[in-house]
Amino acid sequence: MNGLCSGRVAVVTGAGRGLGRAHALALAAEGAAVVVNDLGVGLDGTGAATGPARQVVDEILASGGQAVAHGGDIATTEGASSLVRTALETYGRLDALVNNAGFLRDRMLVNLDEDDWDAVLRVHLKGHFLPLRHAAAHWRAEAKAGRTPTARVVNTSSGAGLLGSVGQGNYSAAKAGIVGLTLVAAAEFGRYGVQVNAIAPAARTRMTEAAFADTMAVPADGGFDAMAPANVSPLVVWLASAACAGVTGRVFEAEGGRITVMEGWRPGPTVDKGARWTPAEAGEAATKLLADAGTPLPAYGAQ
Template structure:
């Protein structure tokens, strides 16, 4: 059933990795606010192995059962062909594309000395390349629309993580990929604003296949009747708003979101500075840095650090 606010009425949204967890919650929430949804999911396991059409088809059934419109897409969005077909699915099925939610991902956690090159490449591929390619193909479509005089009110919501903002022990590949997504978000927002495209990122915390085992105590469901702070559905309202025309003027931002909390994250900024006006000797540089660090704010700790 569509929400009375119908915040996304008339819009077409694509959500990657939408068969389970956060992606599923986003797809259902967008549909509830009136969006027609392309539900992408490759149906892989937690580590990216295997595939299957079931998860995406199940979410489509849920949306349709509630009176919404949706289609499934089972392509690999970390390939150019799969990403192009994702955009085409929206255009062929619904005649337009307004919102892209990049969410797909999986984990292959290892400490750095045990992290295989294949595990590094696989996580980089699904998270970072899997954000870049759908964004690149969607952006090309929106640029063409703008140049044809049909300026869109397009929205992109990328998915970073606290691991990408602060680091996370045992997740060097994942943290690096999620940090890269923040950089990609900032560049895309700067480049695509002239074409009517806004690009933002979220760093969510919720109970999903990727977190319920690793952070079992934190992610545990509460007793009956209590607020489920770690439910993925808590993150989706912000995604819906960022993906709607109502978010006009908001771009190039990163939001941390979990439970009932939304935080605007403020990234690297110049801190204490020393300028000699000439070349430092190593000893002088060390003395200067020691003083600067004493005046600087203490960094937030890396997740999992003792």
């Protein structure tokens, strides 16, 4: 099968449903052999089933592509290492890692208990770090052996991680952490032939349909479905391919037919006294700087 990712091997976490499924199918359609990871858990991360990953693999095989299922927990060292091993033992190589797995346990901060905080940070942030670490260790070894790869990592952040989202303190913190992780990994792994980028997608999935039911309905007239997960996947495929050479450390927002390069923190208005401020002076200086600064965008759900 020819395509943008022909001959490449890609791993996609959380690929049994929603965005991950769409990414896996799109990668396979462009010629990649795909390791489809999914624990098959519920929306809140409980339970487990091998069915969703297996169904996606069956879809890919039926269309003439190559795929294998992986049911390990990628937020554990063994699960993440076995994910990389599955790609290497099945296909002999690993070219792209798409970190996508996650779930929600939404609460207002005053009602958010420690278990819900830990569970969401674990699956989103640790579930990005561990597969990234094990994949990068393989790529570093390849580079040191004189076989520098053309490797790609696509992480999944969110608008909640960029702006915050009311009722999603744990999720927002995890997704913001993923942006920081992306920037560090891009800086550290470039010498090994690895490019690392992130997307902040918006689409209709189990994680979003309840919050955005009014705006995410499937068009009744059969027109363009702006909230279909498959709309996000073409950008992911490109970022996972060799075609995006030189693109690293970037965050892209993707929704419907729109792609936006997100521009993060950068210095705005500044003043330097050249000596220590008094508290009153610092407050006066900060007030003047704020008057010259742009107005920040509100958190999602803010009144």
